[in-house]
Amino acid sequence: MTYAKAFIVSVYCLVFIVGTFGNAIVIIIMRSKRKSNRLVDVFITHLAIADLVFLLTLPLWAVSTALDHHWLFGEGLCKMCSYIVVVNMYSGIFFLTCMSIDRYVAIVLSVKYGYLRSRRCAVITSLVIWTLSLALGLPTLSFRHMVQVDDNGKWVCSEVNMPSRNIFALVTSFIAFVLPLGIITVCYCSVGIKLYRHFDRIRKEERKKRKSIKIGFWIVTMFILSWLPYNVLKTTDVFVQSSTFQASCDTQESVSKGILLFTCLAFVNSCVNPIVYLVFDRYFRKSLFQLLPCQAAKRLKAHCSTSLSDSIRSQRRNSSFYKEKETTFTAAKISS
Template sequence: LKTLLLISLLTTISYGNNNNTNETHCPDHELWEWLTAHQPVYILLITVLGIMLNMFVLIVFCFHKKACTIAEIYLSNLAAADLVLVSCLPFWAVNMLNDFNWPFGHFMCKVINVGIKMNAYCSIYFLVLVSIDRYVALVHAMSHGRMRSPKYAKLGCLLTWGFGLLLSIPVFIFRELGYIPEYGTVCYLNYPSHNVHVICDGILIIFSFVIPISIISFCTLNIIQALKSQAIERFNAENTERKATILVLAVLVAFLICWVPFHVITIVDVLLRGGILEGCHFENAVDISLQIFTYLAFLNSILNPILYVIVGKNFRKKVRELFQQWGHRTKTSSDSTRSNLSSTLKTSV
């Protein structure tokens, strides 16, 4: 049962009456105990770093004197999606420290998991948007350049948030609180039937993996070819496009490294539960891999801000300019205060 609860924690594996027969399949007790002991620490570390780093990115993009470019609009929304994720994770850390006895109530059980699921959808579709933007900027700049405007970028982000929320509705509907004597009140996914479970898994795989990865792969391959071709020389006078593209490619690679293993093992798990794949030890290996790859995926939420600093020359420039901007304001305010104080003293004399 503990194994099943761990898997249902942050993934789409459900706990319900139809799954009780799978509770004790070849458990690797030592590895599960190690995972249970270290998960809360890992989650809290991801939370602290993720909140700090993504808040830093949002502050730079939002408070810089210059308006965000189209790519920066998408990347700032990506940072906001990551911030939503890491803000939800501490609730699950407390839940694990509390032996899976959910202390936050029925509504928070639903809302917290919707926030986590929205990140899985929104993050990848913000990357789809930024991939399409780079593709249009470098491959079809002359014919489709009019499509690239801040107004359309903001509209695309708004639609992405709405689409992510729409796809998270099954989580809001099927997340429930249930009492289990060994643990108390548990927050788990309770699908009404196996068919509904399969449909929800299919939606996850198709809309958060197959479709977006196909679009990203197509755009990325064409972007790389464009960067290598002589046609890209027209952008040499404006290195902003090239710098933004290099940053986007770095973010895409990090995302694929962190998220593709999770989606691949999710597909394997669906095949396993559908009876297409079988094996006691194989099932246990898939269960453990789901846990490990889930937390690898969450690591992506703190990698993006680090990449902005390491790879993003324009971002580093914005950081320096923002600090100079704040320093100038502080100096101006200090000078104004001293001037007012001096005037007051002269008047008093």
């Protein structure tokens, strides 16, 4: 195994460990905030679910990469794992778009369209996003196959090159990446302009909104940095494979290697969001520390010491009471 493949496999293993633990913690903490009315919490929960489901497939991709992309797990898992990857990408960008729209409505259109930020609306929006993401991913089940690449029995999980696949790739790239990216940019630019104009009059509630905007901004930035290079190279690969322009063998090889590298970068995004919450969200940090075993032990110890102190105080009060009663009885006996 070359150094590059060893590095990618190591990254996959690290992403799987950190991402699985981190996103599970995010879901637990968000579920504990049932009384919270923040719509962004609904979208954060669904983002974590999407990443967690994808991370379950990551060990299979790590094994395949370690074996020079030889796929051992059959065509069914080849299709399903590829399907989960694209659904994760689509749902991720759609939920981030909804988060940016939510911030735009909350700050720029706070009075006019506040009804759009109801929890019921957020749940319906989440269901629509999942339905759309699952539907957009369906063609992947048709395009992905196990392909034999040599006479030594090496099979890879790859997309079959056909005109319909190329057209679909370009259309979905626009619908599920370029268009949402434009909406996110417009929303956050508008929010930034509004906050800048009213910076001196920001109230305490608005400062809380600024913190959530900062979290959303970093989540979006990490998503773009992770997935933009992959989408650019995938679009380039579509034109190369469709012979739209003549590309040399070196160019085709460079594009293929670039896709492998930037696929790794895209997969890293699944463990980034919990780290962003840990750095910028005080409530998340506090809840995480409360969930840690050492913190649980401290709470148990504090509870035991409190109970012991209460018991000692109770015993002292009882002892003082009986001593006082005995003194009173002795004094009464002497006087009689």
